[in-house]
Amino acid sequence: MTRDAVIESLEHYFDDGGFWDDLARRVAIKSCSQDAPFRPELYRYLNDEITPYLADLGFESEIFENPQEGGQPILVARRHEGDDLPTLMTYGHGDVVRGYDDQWRDGIEPWEMKKEGDRWYGRGTADNKGQHTINLAALKACMDARGGKLGYNVVALIETGEETGSPGLREFCRQNKDLFKADVFIASDGPRLNAERPTVYFGSRGVFNFTMSLDLRDGGHHSGNWGGLLANPGVILAHAISTIVDAKGKILLDDLKPDPISNSVRQAISKLKVGGMEGDPEIDPDWGEPGLTPEEKVFGWNTFEILAFKTGNPDNPVNAVPPKAFAKCHMRFVAGFDPQVVLPAVRKHLDGLGFNNVELTPDREYMAATRLEPDQPWAKWAIDSLTVSAGEEIAVLPNLGGSLPNDCFAHILGLPTIWVPHSYPACSQHAPNEHILESVSRSALRLMGGLFWDLGETDRLPLQ
Amino acid sequence: MTRQHAIDAALAHFDDPEGFFEDLKARIAVPTESQNPARLPDCYAYLEEDMRPAFEAMGYACRVYDNPFDGCGPVLLAHRDEGADLTVLGYGHGDTVLGQEGQWKDNLDPWTLMKLGDKVYGRGTADNKAQHSAHLAALKAVLDARENLGFNHKFIIETGEENGSKGLKELVAREKDAFAADCYFASDGPRFDVAKPNLTLGNRGAFNFDLVLDLRAGGHHSGNWGGLLANPGIILASALATVIDVKGRILVPALLPPPITDTVKNLLTDVTRETSAGGPAIDDDWGEPGLSRAEKVYAWNTFEILAMKTGNPDNPVHAIPPKAVAHCQLRFVVGTDWENIVPNLQAHLDEQGFGMVKVQPSTGGNAAFFHAARTPPDHPWAKWVRAAVERTTGEACRMVPNSGGSICNDVFQDVLGIPFVWLPLSYTGCSQHAPNEHILWSLTREGLELVTGVYWDLGDPETAYRLERNAA
Secondary structure, three states, rough: OHHHHHHHHHHHHHHHOOHHHHHHHHHOOOOOOOOOHHHHHHHHHHHHHHHHHHOOOOOEEEEEOOOOOOOOOOOEEOOOOOOOOEEEEEEEEEEEEOOOHOOOOOOOOOOOOOOOEEEEEEEEEEOHHHEEEEEEEHHHHHHHHOOOOOOOOOEEEOOOHHHOOOOOOOHHHHHHHHHOOOOOOEEEOEEEEEOOOEEEEEOOOOOEEEEEEOOOOOOOOHHHHHHOOOOOOOHHHHHHHOOOOOOOOOOHHHHHHOOOOHHHHHHHHHOOOOOOOOOOOOOOOOOOOOOHHHHHHHHHOEEEEEEEEEOOOOOOOOEEEEOEEEEEEEEEEEOOOOOOHHHHHHHHHHHHHHOOOOOOEEEEOOOOOOOOOOOOOOHHHHHHHHHHHHOOOOEEOOOEOOOOOOOHHHOOOOOOOOOOEEEOOOOOOOOOOOOEHHHHHHHHHHHHHHHHOOOHHHHHHHOO | OHHHHHHHHHHHHHHOOOOOHHHHHHHHOOOOOOOOOOHHHHHHHHHHHHHHHHHHHHOOOOOOEEOOOOOOOOEEEEOOOOOOOOEEEEEEEEEEEEEOOOOHHOOOOOOEEEEEEEEEEEHHHHHHHHHHHHHHHHHHHHHHHHHOOOOOEEEEOOOOOOOOOOOOOHHHHHHHHHOOOEEEOOOEEEEEEOOEEEOOOOEEEEEEEEEEEEEOOOOEEHHHOOOOOOOHHHHHHHHHHHHOOOOOOOOOHHHHHOOOOOHHHHOOOOOOOOOOOOOOOOOOOOOOOOOOOHHHHOOOEEEEEEEEEEEEOOOOEEEEOOOOEEEEEEEEEOOOOOOHHHHHHHHHHHHOOOOOOEEEEEOOOOEEOOOOOEOOOOOHHHHHHHHHHHHOOOOOOEEEEEEEEOOOOHHHHHHHHHEEEOOOOOOOOOOOOHHHHHEEEEEHHHEEEEEEEEOOOHHHHOOOOHHHHHHH
């Protein structure tokens, strides 16, 4: 068997419906980590779906309770071929965001995969079930091709809390470093630069969420009898927000901005082009930090968002001065930026402007930003393998615009991290109508088949 | 029988546990939410099964009119014609705002009247069922005592007030003869000082509109698209910050009234606004700088964000929201260019670079549009009602040029062309339009006393209001 034969077998797997069946089965499990009632589904995903699949591949699986109270279960599966062989660590997450069942377009729904043209709809198709389904299938194909051997050991970590910020994952990795001794980390999540362009990235922007809230009094008061006498919290909070980020999305606090973009990162980014593909939303060129290219804004800069804002009863407004208002705020930041500066800086800023009564509360554990220099040996190895399989120049991102718990692997476990994303930007990840593209999924199977085959060519690896 | 007999009889009914409380309890139990289309049958039931028999028992002829607008609440007109020279028009509204079930303290049911100390809770107690119930009780006491009123009386009970009184103006214009009267006396809204009664000679207008920013079809992942896609919540926050400053001052001149006149200023010099027990603390640095509390509420305009939403506030996700909406309201006094609020505000936003934010009249259940109205403070009818109240209290009764809230006075001002005077029987801490709406039992009792006195005096030849005085 050869590298080409592996790729061909994966094409058969896809074309014969094997991939559809594996993924449809996984999408049907409502493993939403954001709603407590779905918790049994997380266990079901690991116990009934992933464990048996990996057992067939000779993995021994163990499900660990999350070290953090309320955190979700974590599956660790190991396949050992030899002490002298290199070890691959891989990762996926079996949980998904809420279904938002009633918000999907007619004819499609979150928990039953449906095909329409090139699109396969379903919650988790893009994030992340489709992606780890591709990778596990590629490992299987490589093993079949080498007569039941991969040529390396594998440790796989499948968590089920990623969509709630991967609680406990860092602690778990810290406590179980021995389980995860490896030479390289390869996994898949997030989107390609665009659907057509195979992509590799070596880190991610970090994420930090916090709530700005203003609670002025108990209850609403008639806006006629009291209008003019009672401060309106919606008005005040809108003002507070407008002093942090301007009407064109520019962050106004220096403390919330990253260091200037380095030349090497700027250079890597300059080969990238975001948006402009079918299904992509139209980019707002005037939005964000002035003077940056759109690609620099996503891959090289911090962003501040209002994810949600509420005052009063928006669904049934009544004629009353509302008592409180809150805004769910959200920052994405690049490597080198310390999110722990955010709240003190915003606090000081708001106090200086008289917004002392606006409260700031961190919403959950932040995710640190990571980045691996594109000229590192493992990075070059991956770029070469993927380029051969793709037959064209691939997109190399110093980091993803989105966020991953990659600091667990890059910082805590100290592994070179290689991410090969199989989704695309307009996949409606985290929103109704989530989907993957059939064409991208088929191409992704080829890329991963080649990459996991090449990992078995031990003498060509940049092993230390 | 004397004035005092009538008042005593009214109070005896009030104090009877089977009396006023039971009447009101039955009325509160009808969930007449006019902002909920499913409650239209309840609005009919309120008029046909409670108001009509109550008025007919007092010798009023009743007719229930369908609202000229489909799906809007019916209107009852009760008429007792004694062949007198003077015809007085009264008013109440049987509808309420939404119950907001589940949001009340101690999980009180909004539709079950509950007395806790001096506070009597229930949706529609303050606004307006207890108030028109007081009028009915007063009329009954006067009729029992005197066997006639001594004047002709018409009484409107509409069921769409909380929905902007939609259709009332059209109905009254169409049936002008049926609704015609010489002067108007009714109760709604709060007195400004819980301790003392006051008359209210008009109302602020209210216009609800939405600021809508709809940038694209759906949400997009904030990591993949953050920095590339404009965030409607951020833009709308900035846009609103150009309309009203951080201390509540309106920044758009076209949304402001003309300067306050000396007459109004004088009327308001002895009017104060204090918060009452359980009421909210007043923010004195809020609103137009340099105005007194009373001037802010009774003589100036206010801009509110009633509600605002972007994204999924209750379950936020990591996506750039596609849309943001602020449900806003302007309360305005007589003289404001209310007809051009939408274009004037849109022009302001356009000029500030926020042309993508669209101003639209509200379409929701609270889509209020009330004109501002005011009876001149020196009108004979205003002076006559004040004197009638003072005969009961024995002390000066204050008048405010208009209420802070809004009501359909323009129907009486513009369509019927009659002077109108309100004697509000609620207080400002009543949580009207919010959970925990209530009346003060003691204040309602005092109100019943005052209203009974007014109806007595209207029909007493010694004190009656004479139209020729008006003509002079």
